[in-house]
């Protein structure tokens with residue numbers, strides 16, 4: 001478009017006033033939202049403009065002081081109700097600089113804080129986010145080593161309710177939040193898993209608060225989970241699409257993730273257990289770390305895939321499926337290289353009739369039962385040594401089922417195709433449904 005002299009002139013004035021403006025223009029705190037979780041509390045200041053801020057801690061009593069430049073006192077802070085165990089109250093104090101506002105967070109103990117600004121996105125405008133963390137609590141919250149007399153350990157299933165807190169996920173046409181649906185279903189899945197022999201569930205979030213995607217797999221790892229299952233509900237721009245789907249990590253993304261993990265040497269020990277500690281001693285042996293991580297990743301992806309097939313089958317009995325085969329994607333929560341992970345889209349929030357279904361107790365129960373059944377069936381077919389499911393295996397014989405190959409059977413019993421063939425005097429790789437194989 002051609003610029004006239006006049007529009008150029010106006011543009012110049014606007015540029016000039018933008019340069020001068022910050023001195024006079026006042027930012028405003030429009031609201032404060034508080035999201036407590038068991039070991040941290042997020043305080044979000046909604047602002048009319050991008051914040052310019054600085055902060056420091058004071059003790060006796062413990063408090064966090066935040067200075068917001070060019071900001072007016074626009075809301076009554078003392079009437080904002082503090083939630084959670086970490087934050088006592090919010091108030092203003094005399095600012096150090098002209099035209100600025102000093103906000104004080106009175107704390108219940110000495111805490112750490114992550115403070116950062118977020119630009120406008122979706123329903124939210126400019127924000128200043130304060131993540132208060134109890135450093136002592138997260139150290140002591142590590143689970144103690146189990147000293148159970150029972151030599152058979154429970155499988156630990158991390159159940160992840162998608163979204164939460166300030167992140168509502170998708171919003172249905174009648175206003176239902178995905179974060180509410182995912183949490184209700186996750187709680188039901190937990191109940192069913194806890195009532196299944198040999199399995200125990202842990203939730204990655206236990207209430208309506210925000211958990212970063214990276215933190216979700218971290219929690220699963222900390223709880224020594226054998227599997228991470230993330231529960232979501234889909235949305236689309238038009239109301240037609242409906243049905244569930246099951247997602248696993250794509251191999252391409254997996255390779256990128258391996259590279260990233262290799263760079264983070266300190267995380268290798270955690271990922272690889274004993275082997276990781278050896279590698280840490282010899283930093284030059286990066287290729288060894290790479291090979292080990294690849295093996296671990298390969299294992300978790302193949303496990304995820306086998307489970308995802310069962311998940312699709314179980315879910316299709318209780319709900320319409322949008323995709324009849326497992327899908328591969330690079331979704332955030334699926335990127336853990338060491339824990340088999342699965343993301344279940346339970347249906348479409350954007351489809352009015354499915355939104356209604358997803359809110360119903362009976363439908364949620366059906367979905368939760370199907371999800372649990374698929375997990376139980378997977379660990380019955382592919383048991384982990386030392387678990388109750390492994391102890392239930394009857395004999396070292398295998399009856400060939402539809403769709404099974406020698407390599408799949410070999411993987412299941414941790415043996416090789418060659419060993420299977422020689423043990424059963426097989427001359428070709430072809431199997432018949434119903435054929436009985438001796439497992440070496």
Ligand SMILES: [Zn+2]
Pocket residue numbers: 162163169170178232233234
């Ligand atoms: Zn979601």
